[in-house]
Amino acid sequence: MPTAENIWPPGHPAIRTGKIGVLLVNLGTPEATDYWSMRRYLKEFLSDRRVIEVSRPLWWLILNGIILQTRPQKSGHAYGKIWNRELDESPLKTITRGQAEKLAARLRDLPDVIVDWGMRYGLPAMNDRIAALKEQGCDRILIFPLYPQYSAATTATVMDKAFDGLKAMRWQPALRSVPPYYDDPAHIEALAQSIEAHLATLSWAPDLILASFHGLPQTYFDKGDPYYCHCQKTARLLRERLELPPEKLRVVFQSRFGRAEWIKPYAQDSVAALPAEGVKKLVMVMPGFAADCVETLEEVGIGLRETFLSRGGAEFSAVPCLNDSDISVAMLETILRREIKGWA
Helix, strand or coil: CCCCCCCCCCCCCCCCCCEEEEEEEEEEECCCCCHHHHHHHHHHHHCCCCCCCCCHHHHHHHHHHHHHHHHHHHHHHHHHHHCECCCCECHHHHHHHHHHHHHHHHCCCCCCEEEEEEEEEECCEHHHHHHHHHHCCEEEEEEEECCCCCCHHHHHHHHHHHHHHHHCCCCCCEEEECCCCCCCHHHHHHHHHHHHHHHCCCCCCCCEEEEEEECCEHHHHHCCCCHHHHHHHHHHHHHHHHCCCHHHEEEEEECCCCCCCECCCEHHHHHHHCHHHCCCEEEEECCCCCCCCHHHHHHHHHHHHHHHHHCCCCEEEECCCCCCCHHHHHHHHHHHHHHCCCCC
8 A cells, every 4th residue: 555655756756745734823913012013913914905995005005104103002002911921922822822732632533633823914824834734744734713703804814815825835735614613502612611610700790791792894794794693693692501681691892993883882882881871790701702812801801891990880800712721622622523524
């Protein structure tokens, strides 16, 4: 029986094959909080046509003439509040690495599977990791975008980038992608267990749980992006699993950028209004984020906490994202083993 080592004729370049790669991909991170590091990261992110659907000449002027002159300082300040000083990196990078390492440990019964991780923007660049997997003999690669809810601005741009990388390869690996898992029972159960565990640590019971998802321009929804519907279904299934009435778990959208209308209700406005409505004890959960990052740790955990308490709220707590917890990695393993069938 021919093997990967002896099927090549004399003189053929040595090529490793027969392995299966799994690449976890998250949004991305700057390498540091200084102006130039933030500028490089923001320029790559905000230059993506999937992220900003504005006339290219007009957006080039806005981006380079205004945003990249002021935004790096503001973003760097926010990142500085939550930076992993010990490893000198953002929490998103620390957590994503942990997810990959722990997932690999759970797949030891599949010796031909190699797990790696990368970022859509910033480092480690996802296409560098795809190339590295191929060099290790992975002729089949499963891309795992860590976005539970699909959007063209997130999941689609990961796949765009992956196929851009394949364009430069003479011998391309076969490629699969994990579909959005917003309503996957394993995901809903992991979210529910994380909320229950967090509530058990509190000395008080919340008047309300707010499920906060990253926002999206309203025009993207109007064009047919399913993101809003995916978020609402995640929240509904989570509410049903926790056996909560609709008024006890509501949906809001955070991280609005620019002056255009985004999908509503806005998290900032909602949180500011809650104390006047009689909500004095608030818990927030972020079911659209696979890992804690600047949007969850700084925007919600610091910013929205200050807003709520300054408006008359008494108690506030944010549930950590699933991160690289045991229930999170078990959930990722369940999804991965299902999607890799037929290969492994």
